[in-house]
Amino acid sequence: MKNKADLLILNGRIATLRGFSDKPQRGSDFGRLGLTDGALAIQGDKILAVGPLEQVSRQVELSSARIIDAGGRLVAPGLIDPHTHVVHCGSREMEYGMRLAGTPYIEILKAGGGILNSVRQVRQASVAEMVAQTKKSLRRMLAYGVTTVESKSGYGLDTDSEVKMLRAMEILNHIQPVDLVPTFMGAHAIPEEYKDDSDEFVRIIIEDMLPRVKELAVFCDVFCEEHVFSIEQTRRIFKAARGHGLGLKLHADELAPTGGAQLAAEMGAVSADHLLCVDSDGIIALAKSDTIAVLLPGTSFNLMSNYAPAREMLEAGVAIALSTDYNPGSCPTENLQLIMTLGCLKLGLSPSQVLAAVTINAAHALKRADLIGSLEEGKQADLVIFDADNEAYLPYHFGINHTWLVVKSGKVAFKKHEEDYCEDRYPNCSGS
Numbered sequence: 001m002k003n004k005a006d007l008l009i010l011n012g013r014i015a016t017l018r019g020f021s022d023k024p025q026r027g028s029d030f031g032r033l034g035l036t037d038g039a040l041a042i043q044g045d046k047i048l049a050v051g052p053l054e055q056v057s058r059q060v061e062l063s064s065a066r067i068i069d070a071g072g073r074l075v076a077p078g079l080i081d082p083h084t085h086v087v088h089c090g091s092r093e094m095e096y097g098m099r100l101a102g103t104p105y106i107e108i109l110k111a112g113g114g115i116l117n118s119v120r121q122v123r124q125a126s127v128a129e130m131v132a133q134t135k136k137s138l139r140r141m142l143a144y145g146v147t148t149v150e151s152k153s154g155y156g157l158d159t160d161s162e163v164k165m166l167r168a169m170e171i172l173n174h175i176q177p178v179d180l181v182p183t184f185m186g187a188h189a190i191p192e193e194y195k196d197d198s199d200e201f202v203r204i205i206i207e208d209m210l211p212r213v214k215e216l217a218v219f220c221d222v223f224c225e226e227h228v229f230s231i232e233q234t235r236r237i238f239k240a241a242r243g244h245g246l247g248l249k250l251h252a253d254e255l256a257p258t259g260g261a262q263l264a265a266e267m268g269a270v271s272a273d274h275l276l277c278v279d280s281d282g283i284i285a286l287a288k289s290d291t292i293a294v295l296l297p298g299t300s301f302n303l304m305s306n307y308a309p310a311r312e313m314l315e316a317g318v319a320i321a322l323s324t325d326y327n328p329g330s331c332p333t334e335n336l337q338l339i340m341t342l343g344c345l346k347l348g349l350s351p352s353q354v355l356a357a358v359t360i361n362a363a364h365a366l367k368r369a370d371l372i373g374s375l376e377e378g379k380q381a382d383l384v385i386f387d388a389d390n391e392a393y394l395p396y397h398f399g400i401n402h403t404w405l406v407v408k409s410g411k412v413a414f415k416k417h418e419e420d421y422c423e424d425r426y427p428n429c430s431g432s
């Protein structure tokens, strides 16, 4: 007996990204979209079949399926944002004018701004307040076609506040459709109270925080940088995190080449992120490893700084993913489609490569490529239909939202509004 589909997408130009569930796309494979014109059948939250309609109808019983006609539009796996600080409190637009006027970050910090401002707000906030603010952001992300989001703690910087951030993520995973992948990042900054004794703070992370968060987080991340957490401190935190069963991620080589990429590769981190200043040894280490380079061009754009050497990495064989880095300081945007444009214009990637970088390679950067990141039989039915004929149109027509419809776990979770322009006020204009 054939499986019965309950949802059928017809007439899609489907970017399946198939064939890379066990390894990321790199080198000449990077940007292989596995395009097929046809249909996609879903049962429950799983994909039953993808391919030409005749083939799908041979495999699957379609008589009782709800039908969505994609009308030739591009159908892609639900987008994955593998590096965000989406859970936070308030916003920091007060610093924007200071930044535009050229005020150094250290002066902004002294004036009560910067990351420690976000820490103050998170420490004062309730879980409910964080949930409410983040829920709005996740709705916006879903509207941009994003169905899975990695989410870091790291604005608490004390045990209770870090746990509070991770609890907010746990609640959000139950009350809205976007999947959050929680990362513990107690080592995001050195809090005021330990500014003269960072080793003591590292001890608190290892002895107090990690045992409390191990059930709430999937990954542990560290901001490894000069004047923040050293290579040696990062290694200690990583060893302890691994002992608690957490996967590893690293904010690496963002401001200077400190050997972060090498450490990530050596310790088997799932990803090394930022990498603006990675040197050639770091690139070689990543290329030889399974560690994904998660690049964040929106942060470079917003800070008016340099960009990661993506072409060099690509040519060396590093597997690349892209992400927003959404956070209230260095990159306040939920728009992953805009990041795809920056990936083309500023990192030198092609439209098909940036699509792979926010789908299958982003899934690998979260160790979830067995479940998401491509449209293949048996995978979770997370997909986005763009109001676009092809993949190049997405980054090319930039700054706007191309999403037409989003399916999350087999259910329609977002549909673009038909614009309502009140044309009765301008009757002579309509239809012209």
Ligand SMILES: [Zn+2]
Pocket (backbone or CB within 6 Å): 083, 084, 085, 251, 325
């Ligand atoms: Zn970050």
